[in-house]
Amino acid sequence: MRMTEYLRIMRRRWLAIVLAMMFTAVSAYVFSKLQEPLFRSEASYLVVPNRNDNGLSIVLTNNMNSYKQLALARPQIEKISAQLQLDRTPEWLLEHISIQANADDRKMIVQVDYPDVDMAPRLANAVGENMAALVSSLNDGLEGTDKINMRITTPATPPILYRPQTKINVAAGAFLGLIIGFLLAFVLEALDDTLKTPDDVEQHVGLTVVGAIPASNPNSDRRTPARRQL
Structure with a gap:
């Protein structure tokens, strides 16, 4: 044709x-x-070992995924939900909360999507602070040089409209x-x-x-x- x-x-x-x-x-x-609006906020945390050697760096890389799993465990999400008095189920929260473990720069990024523009950054900070507390509790049984610390680098960013576009x-x-x-x-x-x-x-x-x-x-x-x- x-x-x-x-x-x-x-x-x-x-x-x-x-x-x-x-x-x-x-x-x-x-x-x-018809879509429910969702606002996205992110908070960044840095994972720092007490000593800098190749052996601990390998352990750190492996542990970062463990920290992520601990922070996103259902009991932890239920605890945060009760503290903030959220009206969402744990299943819904687990679908809208994610943690990215970047081993290259040793950063843990908490990402939250929530329909309340004011609650989104609060929830991101709460998840990050709880994760840092969990890491700190794991250090209790370790020697000083084997401990791994986590500190906040960027508090929750101002929320942006993620959905709908x-x-x-x-x-x-x-x-x-x-x-x-x-x-x-x-x-x-x-x-x-x-x-x-x-x-x-x-x-x-x-x-x-x-x-x-x-x-x-x-x-x-x-x-x-x-x-x-x-």
């Missing part, structure tokens, strides 16, 4: 393309408005609608077996068009009797 034929189909089926774009864009907008959703919906509209246009064109142009006649019938009957003008037909009367 030549490019001119693609353009001809799009000109003929432009309404289907536009309607598909409008439908998907409006659907994306409605979906965004209405503009992005609408743009993505419109783009999806454009693709669907193009596909719909070609499907409608394939189902339409009427002959509209000389090219259609040559392609489907195999005959060359040598002439065409011009369309009649109703206005000129009405004027003809009057002219004859004159």
